[in-house]
């Protein structure tokens with residue numbers, strides 16, 4: 001069993017897409033073992049995306065991620081990290097495969113509707129950023 005962090009980002013929450021996105025995730029068989037809705041402060045968004053702080057899009061990204069509420073989930077399943085990333089599609093919706101969450105819902109490369117951890121080490125750090133052990137109910 002593996003766990004990954006999923007975020008339904010402000011652009012998707014703003015358009016009331018949480019239910020549709022969660023249904024697509026659950027149809028793959030991945031299970032939600034933690035879920036909360038929150039609005040990140042600017043500094044919390046900067047902390048979450050600290051690995052990107054030298055990127056030209058960092059200021060815009062953290063402003064957008066703190067512009068409205070997100071839904072944050074911990075997903076569990078066999079090979080969860082890879083399966084969820086495959087479901088998300090490429091970061092840039094224009095390069096994402098047909099039928100993927102970003103291809104269907106993303107507005108542009110920044111407002112790309114959902115986030116997913118990119119590997120086991122990142123997943124552990126990202127899950128711990130939002131959830132205590134007691135909040136995960138696998």
Ligand code: CMP
Pocket residue numbers: 052057061091109110111112114115116
């Ligand atoms: P995510 O998978 O959450 O990881 C980093 C985020 O930065 C990414 O999704 C996008 O929201 C954003 N991002 C990545 N590349 C770019 C880019 N070239 N321009 C603007 N935003 C980007």
